[in-house]
Amino acid sequence: MTWIKATFVGLILLGILVISAFFIWLAPVGAGYTAKIMCSAIFVNGLSSDRARDEDVLADNNPLLSLITANVDLRHQTVSAHAFGFRTRIAVFRPNLGCTLSDDPARIEQLRATSPLIRPIPAQPLRTASVPGNIDRRAFNNILADAMDEPGTDISRRSRAIVVLHRGKVIAERYAPGINATTPLPGWSMTKSVFNALLGRMQQEHMIPGVDSPVLINEWQSRINDPRAVITYDQLLHMSSGLEFDESYWNPLSDVVQMLFVEPATAGFAVARPLEHKPGEYFSYNSGATNVLSAAMRNISGSILSYQHIPFDMLFRPLGIRNAVIETDQDGYFIGSSFMHASARDWAKIGQLFLQDGVWNDEQLLPPDWVKYSVTPAPAAPNGIYGAHWWLQLPGSRDKDGDTQINGPTIPDDAFFALGHDGQIISIIPSKELVIVRLGLTRDGSAFDQHRFVGSISALFPDIIARNGDTTVEVENTAQSAE
Template sequence: MKKLFKFVGFASFIGIFYFGFTTYPKLDLISGFSAKSIASGHFIDNRSQQMIEKGDNDIDMIDLAKNKIDDAGKFADASVYGLKERKAIYREGLGATLINDDFDVTKPYEVPKRTKSNNNLPFPYGNNEPKDTVFSTIDYTKLNAAVANAFDKTTEIKKRTRSILVIYKDKIIAEKYDSGFDKNSKILGWSMTKSITSALFGILQKQGKYDIDDSAPIPEWANDKRKLITTSDLLHMNSGLQWVEDYKTICDATKMLFQAEDMTRVQLEKPAEIKPNMRWNYSSGTTNLLSGILRKQFKTHQEYLDFWYSALIDKIGMNSMVVETDMAGNYVGSSYGWATTRDWSKFGLLYLHKGNWNGEQILDESWIKYTTTPTNTSNGRYGGHFWLNASGHFPDVPRDMYYCSGFQGQMVAIIPSLDLVIVRMGLTEEPEFDFNGMLKGIVGSLEKN
């Protein structure tokens, strides 16, 4: 019996040691992700805690978190086995922010000023419902089958598509939503927000207020080899700076998103490993650094907050969009943009029309060309904060397709040669979800054109 007790005691010790060594360091990130996800989904899109836990938080280890929503206080908190409790607060206009114990929730804060168009135009250039349009060149049976095939059948939890929207020649030709979602549902675009951040530099460049080919305006880099890094290098993700982005481990990206107070400084403080323009290395830290650079282009924080909406988001009628901020008040341009599926499609249409929005040139055509030109270190896969199909990553889709892409399979695909924009929002990505198959089916329905 004593031997049994010793064995059980030893096994328990080993179990506790293993937990402490492998899991405990992750608890802060697990509870942080969960609290932030619960707060954002609930307060931005009015989802129930159960719906968020079953969908957005149905990720390995994240589902270990125990969550609680306080509607009166407008916050959510989470912990794992009662350990590492984290809180995310919601503020109208700024979304949800994951905070630490040092954050002063009583401190006044500024919010972006929003404007909403009241014109009587139909979608996409107004807020009225789109006009029904039937194209004789489209095989609608084939189109609808391709869209339906991207969704799970009643008993499946595999493809996990939440919405698909197909726009051809500015007209919606297919639109479908999963149960619990509709045209008014705001969905997190994750890294599709990077493309929004990029567009803002294009707007500043068009206004003659910024030159992306100049060295990045960062005083901390002035006296070392990082001074050679241009804003264009940052937009191309080939700055040569140290960065690790691997969401299966504790890495630079996860520590930034779930622990940093000022996310704009995390990449800024990293050393250069090689010369710029020599290696492509995907980095959410780089995009948040760019958000910080944008902040420095304005005299006040209020101007910075307003610019994202007045110059781009509200300008093209993406009125549902909310870009969330970090504890320091900076937009998390790498990851935290929420919008309806229809509003995400408007961003795609802006690029499809070479920066023109209903007659107003918001981005120069040259910016679209810049965005879609492959950086020389990405094997044709990446341009100016957009993904590309130049190398045929999707073999059955036109090579001129380029797209915004986000964690869990968010996509806004732009295919200029077909006058087509396709949006897919969901919870699965490659290889679990067959993007090539979905795109192939939709494109194939236009073959009669």
């Protein structure tokens, strides 16, 4: 009887421990994620409340998120979420800044009052063109149709938008129901590549020194002999700052999850990370690095208002990007690692800017060598997989067992990519003069094969081997059409 009693007591204690862990550590994550994602889906992306809840939050039936209750206030444009009445998190929408998480209801009005006024951005519509006559149109359309379809009976791919540019013109686009050419959609970590562009613009305008200069972080420079004070823009862009950071999305207590969905000061959390390795010697892809860069941009800008105008005045306005926002934390710092929303065409413009070596409408927006710098392999990155906030290789898909495999035609060596959670991708292939954008909500890595998708489209187009003025010379395309 003694062991039965001990087992019973042990089970009770275990249950208390599990319940305590849920309310102390897990509930804030679930509530914060639910409030933030639903707020952005409804008030930024324009989706219905039901779709935001059922797809964007509960797409994979996450057991933690299914315990969270959300309340949408359409009048005040807020979403609150809680677990059984505890640990309520609130996300508030603001024009031009999207949705911001806060724990304090009293901060909501303060947040609304700090939304910047942005002058209207003149439209610069992308030109359209037919699929070139030397391209197998049936194969091309089949690739696009397959990418928009579901791979099986279960809904898991959830492609929402595809745009293909060839020589700067839209030759194809596809949208899921309820999504169109002006719908802003989340790019997740593709935002990192946009921050690369913003830093390039700031260097072009002489707002920041060279990339080998230490970043301006007040907390680091103000401390005597702080080893972090020597970290440079280059090391942060190359993901080799040496800062300790756990990028494990599966772990609700990891740095990246806590930073994005629990901590009120995203940039402050990233800046506070201790040094784990000597700067420049160890590659560690992490979202904290970009938010340190965001903090440095804020310090350089002087005022919070000037800082919040940078994306609009220095990048969105020159490119005619009208359907984009980068969301902030409650201190007003851009969450540069993860939270930009833009239409598929606007994401394509970012790709086209880099395809054109930083030139737009005959204006050099980025330093002349910036794109070359961005796609040069980071010294510490293994196998040359990463440049300066741009990926240089596209990972293979995951099969049902979680193993990586490479399928489909080879992708040209000069291709580079912006990648984001849930299957977001901008593919830039200079040798084909192609920009391919795919946006979706794909959490099962086996449901959409990015490598096959990009490689199959690329294989249909001939290589560009020379350009003389407006004339291009192409290599005859001998690749077999991808079925």
